[in-house]
Structures are given as structure tokens and as C-alpha cells.
Amino acid sequence: MxxxxxxxxxxxxxxxxxxxxxxxxxxxxxxxxxxxxxxxxxxxxxxxxxxxxxxxxxxxxxxxxxxxxxxxxxxxxxxxxxxxxxxxxxxxxxxxxxxxxxxxxxxxxxxxxxxxxxxxxxxxxxxxxxxxxxxxxxxxxxxxxxxxxxxxxxxxxxxxxxxxxxxxxxxxxxxxxxxxxxxxxTFTLAAFTACGVPHEIAISGRHDCDLTRLTTDLTRICEWQIRFFGEPAPMRRYLFLVTAVGDAYGGLEHRASTALLCARDDLPYPGMKGLPERYRTFLGLCSHEYFHAWNVKRIRPAAFTAYNLDSENYTTLLWAFEGFTSYYDDLTLLRCGLIKAKKWLELVAKTIDRVQREPGRQRQTLAQSSFDAWTKYYRPDENTPNAVVNYYAKGALVALALDLTLRAETDSRVSLDDVMRTLWERHGERDDYRGPGVGDEDIRLIAENLSGLDLRRFFADAVHGTPELALASLLKPFGIVLKRTAASATPTLGARTSTEGNDVRLATVYEGSPAQVAGLSAGDLLLAIDGLRVTPLGLERLLCRRKSGDTIRVHAFRRDELMEFSVQLGPPASDSHKLNRKVRVNPLRKRWLQGHRASPDAHSASIDPPLPHDTT
Missing domain, CATH: 2.60.40.3650 (Immunoglobulin-like)
Incomplete structure (x- = not known):
């Protein structure tokens, strides 16, 4: 020193x-x-x-x-x-x-x-x-x-x-x-070792966490990710800093630690059976931030190789550094055996729902969303769903699409796993090597070099364009069927609402929706539909008796002015997706979900042993 x-x-x-x-x-x-x-x-x-x-x-x-x-x-x-x-x-x-x-x-x-x-x-x-x-x-x-x-x-x-x-x-x-x-x-402290690296968890706030369960599960996550990129780990020790409160959720990555904010009910408790959804979500957050120890902390966009802390640092690559991390956070839980394939496919379907619900995906590209994060993504308003695509969620779907493309076209010889490890080898910052920052075209070029495929159209559409991802056709060779069904049978206003006590207010009016066509706006306080008062519980009942195409009379306050609107209801929202395994045995799917390759001599051997339960 x-x-x-x-x-x-x-x-x-x-x-x-x-x-x-x-x-x-x-x-x-x-x-x-x-x-x-x-x-x-x-x-x-x-x-x-x-x-x-x-x-x-x-x-x-x-x-x-x-x-x-x-x-x-x-x-x-x-x-x-x-x-x-x-x-x-x-x-x-x-x-x-x-x-x-x-x-x-x-x-x-x-x-x-x-x-x-x-x-x-x-x-x-x-x-x-x-x-x-x-x-x-x-x-x-x-x-x-x-x-x-x-x-x-x-x-x-x-x-x-x-x-x-x-x-x-x-x-x-x-x-x-x-x-x-x-x-x-006076935090609670627990320790474990993953691949020889000391890890600690410090939990502040009142809680009844089962530390044995938590350290056991985090050990599996951390060991899988270390082995995924290759030992030795880039950090000499690692710390999970957890603040447990009544209701919160968030995380921020650092080179050898992460700061996490969670609800105390998200933590495992003594005697807890199975993997409740809240705890599963917390483990996914831990997995996400831990993966960042490689992907963004040591494999950096070129714009982040030397931070300018006085002003914005622009990059078009957050879709890869956040989106790819979002793809691998829950995939880690699957591959290390904490969840099964059925659950993971449900989580992917929810991500598809999240992206499809927001019209902004048709206006803004992932590269633009990454660049504009400073002024748009991190400063949302009532029109954000109409104008912005979420680079976490859609970035995760692009990672999925790229992984499926590489695996299907090379018969599992090459995958996104190989792209990530090559990024680490060429661009990762280690004690003995500080790789160059990742440029705008480097991910595509690495994927093309490894696979021999021409991926220019894929990246032009998925990253620099707004066409829908062809997930249904990409999943088909893996024996998985993507189904889209109506979320409910109730006709829709085409708006997202919020509640304030017993009042209902429009939070977002979606672009081209019946509400927008009729003149309703975000912030309007809904009072009555066809002369009947609107309440949080009563809105659904008032709409479910109508059919798509019916016209309703809506009274609302805009600021302190009473206004009347004639709204022609739209069809039920079709934003619910399901991923179903069509056949029980599919070699491509098995290699994908378990992280195996076609053969041991294709780049390297399998990174982990077969899972203790059926995940195919």
C-alpha cells in the first residue's frame, strides 16, 4: 500500500x-x-x-x-x-x-x-x-x-x-x-463460506430470522455464481448488509458487499416450511446484487471505467448490465436447486406480463431507455408506462431470447452462459488484470464469435428497435408453449388506478385506451359510473356487468372541477402469460435449465452437477 x-x-x-x-x-x-x-x-x-x-x-x-x-x-x-x-x-x-x-x-x-x-x-x-x-x-x-x-x-x-x-x-x-x-x-451477524471465501450477513432492525436457513440458502446461491464465472472469486470476502423494516424492498451492489432493504416478513423464520413467495423474492434480490459483483462492478460499460461523480455518466448498455443480471438472478435459484422449473417458468411469465402491460415498449428502445435512465427511468411520472420501456424487465427477456437463440442454433454448444464468461475473461477487473470497458457492440461480437451466427438483425430488433420479441417461436424447440390469455373477463377503461381511503384516482391512462380517447387523464378522481358511486371495491363490480363496446357515463373531479365523460369500454386486458412444458423430456430444455452444454469438450465441462429433483 x-x-x-x-x-x-x-x-x-x-x-x-x-x-x-x-x-x-x-x-x-x-x-x-x-x-x-x-x-x-x-x-x-x-x-x-x-x-x-x-x-x-x-x-x-x-x-x-x-x-x-x-x-x-x-x-x-x-x-x-x-x-x-x-x-x-x-x-x-x-x-x-x-x-x-x-x-x-x-x-x-x-x-x-x-x-x-x-x-x-x-x-x-x-x-x-x-x-x-x-x-x-x-x-x-x-x-x-x-x-x-x-x-x-x-x-x-x-x-x-x-x-x-x-x-x-x-x-x-x-x-x-x-x-x-x-x-x-447492534445488528445480528451470521457467517458462512462459499468456495473458500468468507461471507457475512449483518441484519439491522427487529426480526426473527432463521439464520441457519438463510446462510444455507445463500451459500448455494453464492457458490453457484462463483463457479459460474470460475474460481477464484474476485472478492476476498463478501458482506450482505440487510436492514429489515415493516415494508420495503431494494438493493444496491458494491464490489465486495451489497446494501439490502427488506420487509422483516421477507426473511425466513424458525420452523418455516418450503419457500414462501416473500422469502423467494428476497433470495432473488440477494442473487441479483451478488451477480453484480461481476456484471457491472468488474465487467463495466466503457462509460463506467472511470466514474465522473459530478454529472451523469451515459451508456446505452444498462439493458445488459441490469437486464442480464435480472435474467440470471432467479435462474440462479433454479440451477442451484432452490426452486423448480415450474416456478421459474411462472416467474418468466410474470416478467412477460410486466413488459406487455406497458405501451412504452413500442416507443422506446432498450438502448434509448439505458441512455435516458437519468431523466426517465429513475424519475417516473404518470406517463412513464406510455413512454418508457423497463430495461430490467425487457432486458431480462432479451437475455432469454438470446440464450434460446444461441442454444437452439448451436445445439447447446454455445449459450449466454458462454457469453457472460467470455465477457469476464476479456473485460473483467481482477487483481492481476483490468480489462477494457464493454463497448456498444462487444456483446454482439462476442456472441457471434462464439457461435458463428450473424446476430445483427437480432440486436437491431431487440436492443435498437421496438418489434415484439418472438418468444413463442424461440421457446418451441425447447418443448415450451407460451400462452396468452385474458387476465379477467371484465371490460377495461385502459387505466391504472390508485386508492386514497375510499376514493379511486386514475394513476396512469394508457396510450390509445378508452379512457384516453374519452378525455380522462391521470390524476382525475373517479366519482361515479352511470350515477353509482365509485369505490375501490365497487369499481370492478360496476364494470363486470358491462360488455366490451358498452358506453358508460363517468363523473370525475379534475382538480376542483366536476367533469363528465362518455367512455366506450375496451376488451378485457390480455396481459396474462403462461409457459407450459409440452413434453416431459427435452434435451435442449434440460441443458438450458440445468446449465449443461452439449459435450464436455465444448468450451468447458458442466458447471454444476445434476439437480436433486426433476427440473426438466
Whole structure:
């Protein structure tokens, strides 16, 4: 490790007021005026979040004397010239009341932060090694608090932290510093080993989690993914940071950890039988974020090889880095034996439903959706379903379509698995190799090179166009039939509603729908249909007695104005899909679902043994 040049300290100074005190010391500050900046966003969540808005006080000092600070833009400060290079410290108070995986949260029960929301970066020194002193809050009430983070301890330094303790940690650069979230508190801790790599789970919040069940299931997920890309794993240790609350869901990936937010009911409880849907969803989230340890953290789009933390970093490839990860998250659960094929096919069908329900898929391409994530996907409004395609969901279906295409055309000699492993070999960042960022055409070129197929039309339509994916025909060689049926027999307004107590409001009016043609708009408060009051439970009853083509009279408030509309009802929504296995035995399907190839000498042998139950 190079000599330390930047020193930080962070302490929950006023937990009851949600305030951290954060210090940043530059040992040789720019004598002409050192600049400091807080990131505008956090990698993995593509929205300008302006973390600097949470800075409530900031000052600087050198040699015990105050130094003037000038704010030169929304997140950058410049210290007054010192005349010569000497140590300069900036002390900031940061408000932390964002209970999410992206920011910082502090109260008397725990502290959590991502470095991007609390640590100023000393401009011009971003590649210098850092020391971080993580300090306990003052007072006897916090004597039982511990620290959970994948940030390496500063072994060999005076004051180095003990395992799970307060004290000194180190990072090789600012980029590494902000890629290790930190939890402080009286969390529950469990450990397991996957392919020789130590893993931990730290759970904050009240819960009754069966830690044995959770570690057993996560071991299977992590070992499968490590073996999928190939041992050794790229991380020396890994940490799942879980915050359990009443109702929440979210995750954010990091190089050796993930921050997860879940409902406490999502966690397994003692004596739980089977795999309830809520727990299955949580395992899928864990699988998704763990897969990101390769796909986006170490295999990066070219635009992410060096993050610009001051502004948007545009790429057209989020459909691959999020969509492909979304394809493999639940597929991992299948291949490691946690769910069966029938359940996985149900999950794929739900993804198809999700994409087909939104007209935006016919307007926006996946490449455009990736590029516009900063202004559209992460800033949804009432018209988002009409204008935006979800690059997670449709990206997962493109991964499915590409996998099926490669397998069918090469008789399972080549698959998307091989594409992912080749991306890792050529573009992955490891201790001894930092591959180049993935370019716009690299995924297609790798798939073509491995398979010998011409895939230009596939990518033109699936990624850069808006035609529907031919999933039914692609699934047919695998003995799977895709069926589409009406979700219900009730004629439709063509709108999504929300409830407010006993009131019903239009949340989204779909493009070209009966509601839109009649003039209804998002935000309208539905009052009555044909003179009868609309309620959350009564809306379905009022519509189910009608037929498609019937005209109804709708009264609604728009703001404070009463309006009347004549709506000709449309046919029932046809957005329910099912994937049925047509035949019991199908070699292509078996190799696909179990992750096998046509022969051991085709690139490499099978990555895992046959599953303990029938998944074909």
C-alpha cells in the first residue's frame, strides 16, 4: 500500500438529530486553494441525487487556525490559498435521514452510510490511499455497537480496527472508499463460506430470522455464481448488509458487499416450511446484487471505467448490465436447486406480463431507455408506462431470447452462459488484470464469435428497435408453449388506478385506451359510473356487468372541477402469460435449465452437477 495521503474520520455526533461529523484531512493540500467535492450520484443508481444538499455546516482549518471556504458550485468548495503545501482539514456536519440503500441514515438505534453521501473527495488526490477512522457515538448507550463493512481494516496502523470494531480502515483510492457501505449498531451477524471465501450477513432492525436457513440458502446461491464465472472469486470476502423494516424492498451492489432493504416478513423464520413467495423474492434480490459483483462492478460499460461523480455518466448498455443480471438472478435459484422449473417458468411469465402491460415498449428502445435512465427511468411520472420501456424487465427477456437463440442454433454448444464468461475473461477487473470497458457492440461480437451466427438483425430488433420479441417461436424447440390469455373477463377503461381511503384516482391512462380517447387523464378522481358511486371495491363490480363496446357515463373531479365523460369500454386486458412444458423430456430444455452444454469438450465441462429433483 502506498503512503497514506488522505485521512478521514466519521462519527455519529448527534444520533437524535441524525447528524454525522465527518473530517477530511489532506496532508499536502494544494497551496493555491484545495478544492473538495461531494458526489452528485452513487454508482449503481442512475439519478443525480445532489448529496451535498445534506451538508448543514462546513468549515476548514490548518495548523489549528481557521481557513476560509468558498462554495463554487452546488457540491464543490475551495479553500483559501495556504501559500505552501501543508495539511488542511475540512469538517462537515451531514444530515442523515434517508432510509434507503443509496444514502445515509442515523438515529439512536443504528447508523448506515454510503461513502458517496458523506465523504468529501479532495480534488486532484482521488487516486491516493486513504485511512478512515470510524468512531463510536459518545455515551454509554452505544457501548454495544459494532461495525459491519467490507472496507479493509488498516492492519499494521496504530488504532487499526479489530474485526467488527471501531477504529482505522483503509482504501486504496476514493473510488474504493465509497464502494464499501458501513453499518453501525447492534445488528445480528451470521457467517458462512462459499468456495473458500468468507461471507457475512449483518441484519439491522427487529426480526426473527432463521439464520441457519438463510446462510444455507445463500451459500448455494453464492457458490453457484462463483463457479459460474470460475474460481477464484474476485472478492476476498463478501458482506450482505440487510436492514429489515415493516415494508420495503431494494438493493444496491458494491464490489465486495451489497446494501439490502427488506420487509422483516421477507426473511425466513424458525420452523418455516418450503419457500414462501416473500422469502423467494428476497433470495432473488440477494442473487441479483451478488451477480453484480461481476456484471457491472468488474465487467463495466466503457462509460463506467472511470466514474465522473459530478454529472451523469451515459451508456446505452444498462439493458445488459441490469437486464442480464435480472435474467440470471432467479435462474440462479433454479440451477442451484432452490426452486423448480415450474416456478421459474411462472416467474418468466410474470416478467412477460410486466413488459406487455406497458405501451412504452413500442416507443422506446432498450438502448434509448439505458441512455435516458437519468431523466426517465429513475424519475417516473404518470406517463412513464406510455413512454418508457423497463430495461430490467425487457432486458431480462432479451437475455432469454438470446440464450434460446444461441442454444437452439448451436445445439447447446454455445449459450449466454458462454457469453457472460467470455465477457469476464476479456473485460473483467481482477487483481492481476483490468480489462477494457464493454463497448456498444462487444456483446454482439462476442456472441457471434462464439457461435458463428450473424446476430445483427437480432440486436437491431431487440436492443435498437421496438418489434415484439418472438418468444413463442424461440421457446418451441425447447418443448415450451407460451400462452396468452385474458387476465379477467371484465371490460377495461385502459387505466391504472390508485386508492386514497375510499376514493379511486386514475394513476396512469394508457396510450390509445378508452379512457384516453374519452378525455380522462391521470390524476382525475373517479366519482361515479352511470350515477353509482365509485369505490375501490365497487369499481370492478360496476364494470363486470358491462360488455366490451358498452358506453358508460363517468363523473370525475379534475382538480376542483366536476367533469363528465362518455367512455366506450375496451376488451378485457390480455396481459396474462403462461409457459407450459409440452413434453416431459427435452434435451435442449434440460441443458438450458440445468446449465449443461452439449459435450464436455465444448468450451468447458458442466458447471454444476445434476439437480436433486426433476427440473426438466
Amino acid at each position: 502506498k503512503p497514506v495521503h488522505i485521512c478521514y474520520s466519521i462519527r455519529p455526533s448527534h444520533p437524535e438529530a441524525h447528524l454525522f461529523e465527518v473530517r477530511c484531512t489532506v496532508r499536502e493540500a494544494d497551496p493555491a486553494g484545495q478544492c473538495f467535492a461531494l458526489p452528485a450520484w452513487i454508482p449503481g443508481s442512475y439519478l443525480i441525487r445532489d448529496f451535498a444538499r445534506h451538508v448543514v455546516a462546513i468549515r476548514a482549518e490548518s495548523a489549528g487556525k481557521p481557513v476560509a471556504l468558498e462554495k463554487i458550485d452546488k457540491h464543490t468548495w475551495r479553500a483559501a490559498p495556504l501559500g505552501k503545501a501543508q495539511a488542511l482539514t475540512v469538517i462537515s456536519e451531514i444530515y442523515a435521514w434517508d432510509l434507503s440503500v443509496r444514502g445515509a441514515h442515523l438515529d439512536q438505534t443504528h447508523a448506515f452510510f454510503n461513502g458517496s453521501s458523506v465523504f468529501l473527495r479532495a480534488l486532484g488526490h482521488e487516486h491516493r490511499p486513504c485511512l478512515v477512522d470510524i468512531q463510536r457515538p459518545l455515551g454509554t448507550a452505544f457501548q454495544d455497537w459494532r461495525v459491519a463493512t467490507a472496507l479493509p481494516r488498516a492492519l499494521g496502523e496504530r488504532g487499526a480496527a479489530r474485526q467488527h470494531g471501531f477504529g482505522l480502515y483503509r482504501a486504496a483510492s476514493y473510488d474504493e472508499l465509497i464502494d464499501h457501505p458501513v453499518e453501525m449498531g
